[in-house]
Every structure is written in structure tokens, then in C-alpha cells.
Amino acid sequence: MNSPTYQLNVSREGRWWIIDAPEVDYRTQARTLADVEEMGRDLIAGALDVDPSTFDVSVNIAKPADVEARLAEVAELDREAQIVVSRAARGRREAARTLRDQYGLSVVDTARVLGVTRGRVYQLLGREKDTVA
Structure with a gap:
């Protein structure tokens, strides 16, 4: 069975990486890109009240123009x-x-x-x- 995949849109604001999960309409932040997936998973899991291992995430990092x-x-x-x-x-x-x-x-x-x-x-x-x- 395929796990659902949730999009994480990541952009830089000041010293933080802002993580937007549009499917659940929540945002969080991370200090480094290495933390983005874990923080995003926790955000989605909390919003949906599911285990973080039950879905996949796709990270899209916005680059400056x-x-x-x-x-x-x-x-x-x-x-x-x-x-x-x-x-x-x-x-x-x-x-x-x-x-x-x-x-x-x-x-x-x-x-x-x-x-x-x-x-x-x-x-x-x-x-x-x-x-x-």
C-alpha cells in the first residue's frame, strides 16, 4: 500500500528555515536544513494525529531569485x-x-x-x- 506524500515548502527568513505544510495548513521553523524533514514530519503528524512513519514527505527548497x-x-x-x-x-x-x-x-x-x-x-x-x- 502506498503511503501518502505531503509537500514541505521551505524558505529562508532571517536565521530560520520556514517550513510550510500546505496540505495541513500549518507552518513551523528549523534552524538548519538538516532539521527540516524531521520538523515537517512532526508538524504533519501532530496536525493529523498520526505516526510520523505512516507518510512520506517531499521537500521543496525555495531558492532566492x-x-x-x-x-x-x-x-x-x-x-x-x-x-x-x-x-x-x-x-x-x-x-x-x-x-x-x-x-x-x-x-x-x-x-x-x-x-x-x-x-x-x-x-x-x-x-x-x-x-x-
Whole structure:
């Protein structure tokens, strides 16, 4: 049987974390984020007169607008970085294939040209070690 889940909306006010439990229309506070879940559970359990272990909580921490904006920028930078990393990896694979297929270099020589190990060349080529060294 699934336990009900109650939302805890948490925001900072001065030196305290304010915990709002909208489903029971009560609020409490905690000194640290580490205390939020326990305080929220106690609040909900008291409001509903149930054991705190009979339900789940989902904690939503409100971030200041400037921090939220900065995190959105960072997420976009992470996305762009992943695209660049993917392009770089594709370029390495293409370089390894070109050295092997068009220039006939051995795996050992390909590794030396690329400045990587033989094992890495096999990874870049996407195949198991073959008999040609």
C-alpha cells in the first residue's frame, strides 16, 4: 500500500528555515536544513494525529531569485559543455579511424600520434583488440 506524500515548502527568513505544510495548513521553523524533514514530519503528524512513519514527505527548497537565475545559467552552460565534449569525442574517434583506415597506421603508431594508449585507440575505434599491432 502506498503511503501518502505531503509537500514541505521551505524558505529562508532571517536565521530560520520556514517550513510550510500546505496540505495541513500549518507552518513551523528549523534552524538548519538538516532539521527540516524531521520538523515537517512532526508538524504533519501532530496536525493529523498520526505516526510520523505512516507518510512520506517531499521537500521543496525555495531558492532566492538571483540564485535561481544563476543556476539556470549554469545549467545552460552544462548543456553546452556536454555538446562540446560530445563533439570532441567524435573528433577523436574520427582522427583514430583516419589514421588507421586512410593512412594505414598500426594501433601502436596511432596511439603514439594521438598521445594515448593502445587500449584507448581500441576504444576510439570501437572494436576489440585485433591481431594487427
